[in-house]
Amino acid sequence: MHDPADGSPVSSVPVATADEVGKAVEAARGVAAEWAATAPAERAAALHRAADAVAAVADDLARSTTAEMGKPLDDARGGVEAGIGTLRQYAELAPVRGGRTLLGGAEAIDFLTPQPRGVVAAVTPWNDPVAVPCGLLGAALVTGNVVLLKPSERTPATGWLLAKALDSALPAGVLSLLTGGPEVGAALAAQEVDVVAHVGSTATGRAIAAAAARTGAKVLLENGGSDPLVVDADVDPVWAAGQAAVGAFANAGQICVAVERIYVHRDVAEDFVAALVDRAAALRTGPGTDPGTELGPMVDRRHRDHVHGQVTAAVAQGARIRVGGTVPDGPGAFYPATVVTGCRHDMPLVREETFGPVAPVVVVDSFSEALRCAADSPYGLAATVLTASMSHAQRAWRELPVGTVKVNAVFGGAPGGAAHPRRGSGQGFGYGPELLDEFTATKAVHIEAPGGGHW
Numbered sequence: 001m002h003d004p005a006d007g008s009p010v011s012s013v014p015v016a017t018a019d020e021v022g023k024a025v026e027a028a029r030g031v032a033a034e035w036a037a038t039a040p041a042e043r044a045a046a047l048h049r050a051a052d053a054v055a056a057v058a059d060d061l062a063r064s065t066t067a068e069m070g071k072p073l074d075d076a077r078g079g080v081e082a083g084i085g086t087l088r089q090y091a092e093l094a095p096v097r098g099g100r101t102l103l104g105g106a107e108a109i110d111f112l113t114p115q116p117r118g119v120v121a122a123v124t125p126w127n128d129p130v131a132v133p134c135g136l137l138g139a140a141l142v143t144g145n146v147v148l149l150k151p152s153e154r155t156p157a158t159g160w161l162l163a164k165a166l167d168s169a170l171p172a173g174v175l176s177l178l179t180g181g182p183e184v185g186a187a188l189a190a191q192e193v194d195v196v197a198h199v200g201s202t203a204t205g206r207a208i209a210a211a212a213a214r215t216g217a218k219v220l221l222e223n224g225g226s227d228p229l230v231v232d233a234d235v236d237p238v239w240a241a242g243q244a245a246v247g248a249f250a251n252a253g254q255i256c257v258a259v260e261r262i263y264v265h266r267d268v269a270e271d272f273v274a275a276l277v278d279r280a281a282a283l284r285t286g287p288g289t290d291p292g293t294e295l296g297p298m299v300d301r302r303h304r305d306h307v308h309g310q311v312t313a314a315v316a317q318g319a320r321i322r323v324g325g326t327v328p329d330g331p332g333a334f335y336p337a338t339v340v341t342g343c344r345h346d347m348p349l350v351r352e353e354t355f356g357p358v359a360p361v362v363v364v365d366s367f368s369e370a371l372r373c374a375a376d377s378p379y380g381l382a383a384t385v386l387t388a389s390m391s392h393a394q395r396a397w398r399e400l401p402v403g404t405v406k407v408n409a410v411f412g413g414a415p416g417g418a419a420h421p422r423r424g425s426g427q428g429f430g431y432g433p434e435l436l437d438e439f440t441a442t443k444a445v446h447i448e449a450p451g452g453g454h455w
Helices: 018-037 040-056 058-069 073-096 131-142 156-167 182-189 202-215 237-253 266-282 301-316 367-375 390-399 434-438
Strands: 100-102 108-116 119-123 146-150 175-177 195-199 218-222 227-231 259-265 320-323 338-341 358-364 382-386 404-407 440-448
Touching: 018 108, 018 119, 018 146, 018 175, 018 182, 040 058, 040 073, 040 131, 040 156, 058 073, 058 156, 073 131, 073 434, 119 131, 119 182, 131 146, 131 156, 131 195, 131 434, 146 182, 156 175, 182 195, 182 202, 195 202, 202 218, 227 237, 227 367, 237 259, 237 266, 237 358, 237 382, 259 266, 259 367, 266 320, 266 338, 266 358, 301 320, 301 338, 301 358, 358 367, 367 390, 382 390, 390 404, 434 440
Parallel strands: 119 146, 119 195, 146 175, 195 218, 227 259, 227 382, 259 358, 338 358, 382 404
Antiparallel strands: 100 108, 108 440, 320 338
């Protein structure tokens, strides 16, 4: 891998062969029964120790994240802290989970009990290479599954550091690491595993789902999105622009739930756009290691070219760049915060996922039109609505066909929230206590004495 800030080499890892992937799955299967039989409290204690081990190398993980994918160092530290917190959350929640007693015949015992699913393949992304794996791995491990982790080929050293820390606190073989590109992920998804959990692009998620359909593995997917932001006529446009800037430009727009398209009411559109342009122009761009950096580089030049191609296509279709939209000279994969106006709902820049620091603005004439456009998408991850109307807020959360609706805060939400993405954005609960249920299978048990007699 190369540092996206200056192009210098920063990491290299071995690429697992298909044969090595098969042997890793076989080895994991060999230790699955023993880990599943371990007492829940003991598994939770191991996960607490794993969280301690991650905390001990937190600074290394943050610096590795910044070196490999470019985000500002403070943001990278925040991702590591979030991952540690998630590990501890699952260590606390898992031991108190139980089954359910059923009311059957008086002479019988009936109950439902959760059991580990077995071998879990976790394929994780580059944009948050510590927090996301900690969520999937923490929930899978503490419920008694063994895990094979395949981190993104764009952040392999970060994945290796994380796996090394976790593994130091776990029994041998419970967690295994496989590194390499898409071919390794494809080989892993094609194996006889029990669960494939993937966070990443929709195209990869669909390929994984197709492979799992052949093996019978359960699939958990949090894939791409094109999250809308609706700006109602009754809000302060300068405040709304601040929300939009955070949503569209944080982590250079490389967040699953980033703001990807904006529908602003005509009554406030002019003032909103002016304030958003000012916000974008004021962002301090630089390497993630610089404490003053607010907008770091994109993950690599290939992805930057994809984002810039969407912007230039929108201009060719009649849109107007108000700020940004140019590829800077010099090393690295930098791209400026970009605001594009004159957009139409049918433009690819609006319809498709961009995953970059770009804010396309569509002007609408009513809140109903904004909701209709926001709902019209092949994705269904999240949405944000900025409004001073309680009735509009209530309409929004009821009508928008997405997993998460946020009103008046682009990144708000209480701990323990468990989103269920829809459509092309995935399936299965992502994070929260419900993720523990996704990694377990419920078994119904009926017991009664032989021959209708007594024991």
